[in-house]
Amino acid sequence: MMGRAYSADLRGRFVAALDEGxxxxxxGRRMRVAESTAIxxxxxxxxxxxxxxxxxxxxRRSDALEAHAATILGWIEETPDLFQRxxxxxxxxxxxxxxxxxxARLLARHGIMLRKKRSSPPSSTGxxxxxxxxxANSSPPASRPIPRFSPTSRRSDGSNILLTGEYRWRAKx
Numbered sequence: 144m145m146g147r148a149y150s151a152d153l154r155g156r157f158v159a160a161l162d163e164g165x166x167x168x169x170x171g172r173r174m175r176v177a178e179s180t181a182i183x184x185x186x187x188x189x190x191x192x193x194x195x196x197x198x199x200x201x202x203r204r205s206d207a208l209e210a211h212a213a214t215i216l217g218w219i220e221e222t223p224d225l226f227q228r229x230x231x232x233x234x235x236x237x238x239x240x241x242x243x244x245x246x247a248r249l250l251a252r253h254g255i256m257l258r259k260k261r262s263s264p265p266s267s268t269g270x271x272x273x274x275x276x277x278x279a280n281s282s283p284p285a286s287r288p289i290p291r292f293s294p295t296s297r298r299s300d301g302s303n304i305l306l307t308g309e310y311r312w313r314a315k316x
Contacts, residue, residue, distance in 0.1 A: 171184075
């Protein structure tokens with residue numbers, strides 16, 4: 144469980160104590176907060192004239208990448224086999240540093256998912272080309288359908304998540 148920010152009332156009383164002429168350490172002792180917290184609050188007050196806490200938690204970075212969403216979706220439209228790392232490299236060339244995970248989340252929000260390419264067509268006999276059969280008369284193993292998604296590519300609610308690697312993009316269906 145994550146901690147909470149100190150109350151605005153406590154922070155206001157701390158700033159009032161600073162304005163009375165107390166040092167950060169003295170004001171911190173009076174308010175019963177750690178000395179390191181008191182010193183940090185005093186520095187913020189001197190630098191920014193701000194006593195309230197900043198928002199905690201949540202996603203504060205997706206807005207920056209969302210500004211490039213139209214461009215990214217255009218790249219995928221013109222080059223469907225574009226890799227995630229290719230998108231990240233193109234964004235980096237434009238000065239927008241990001242990660243493959245952030246790109247995957249952006250595409251998921253826009254209804255785009257990754258479709259893994261098969262390396263080769265399935266065998267007509269169901270026997271992998273590199274398998275070692277012990278007897279010429281033995282029947283080939285029963286062919287299994289290749290799963291469309293790995294077990295780890297589904298969320299607990301049954302919806303699909305993005306995979307990473309050498310894949311193709313397609314719209315979610």
